[in-house]
Amino acid sequence: MEREAPKKAKRRQAAEGGSSNVFSMFEQSQIQEYKEAFTIIDQNRDGIISKDDLRDVLASMGQLNVKNEELEAMVKEASGPINFTVFLTMFGEKLKGADPEDVILSAFKVLDPEGTGTIKKEFLEELLTTQCDRFSAEEMKNLWAAFPPDVAGNVDYKNICYVITHGEEKEEE
Numbered sequence: 275m276e277r278e279a280p281k282k283a284k285r286r287q288a289a290e291g292g293s294s295n296v297f298s299m300f301e302q303s304q305i306q307e308y309k310e311a312f313t314i315i316d317q318n319r320d321g322i323i324s325k326d327d328l329r330d331v332l333a334s335m336g337q338l339n340v341k342n343e344e345l346e347a348m349v350k351e352a353s354g355p356i357n358f359t360v361f362l363t364m365f366g367e368k369l370k371g372a373d374p375e376d377v378i379l380s381a382f383k384v385l386d387p388e389g390t391g392t393i394k395k396e397f398l399e400e401l402l403t404t405q406c407d408r409f410s411a412e413e414m415k416n417l418w419a420a421f422p423p424d425v426a427g428n429v430d431y432k433n434i435c436y437v438i439t440h441g442e443e444k445e446e447e
Contacts, residue, residue: 315331317331325346375436390428392424393428395423395427
């Protein structure tokens with residue numbers, strides 16, 4: 275009986291996200307991008323993101339009067355010290371809720387019977403403000419700021435899908 279207990283403990287640890295398998299959730303290029311972000315946030319270069327690191331990086335981006343409670347809440351989202359593996363795991367957990375890129379693309383393609391890769395801004399805005407979980411005027415303003423339509427009023431939904439699943443705009447080649 276004593277031999278079974280450690281096995282159960284190991285299984286439980288892996289189920290809680292304690293495994294190093296987090297690296298298999300991301301492509302190598304994504305891991306590199308997260309590593310660069312981690313390095314920028316880890317202002318004192320000690321390998322751990324602390325409240326002071328967060329305060330410093332936020333200050334460098336113009337967020338000067340961040341409350342200590344807000345910083346503590348950010349750090350407490352992790353189960354312990356935020357090293358790179360924990361940082362990556364946190365992103366993995368946040369992204370788990372997002373559908374895979376092909377699923378999101380398929381949903382947009384239903385709205386694009388000609389297969390142009392774009393949708394008219396007016397049509398998309400009408401859908402997003404009148405159906406299901408409706409977007410507010412502020413959310414629509416943010417959407418168009420992030421994904422401005424072209425001069426003909428077309429929105430590139432492939433770019434939107436990429437950003438939803440990868441977190442930033444695709445670089446033009």
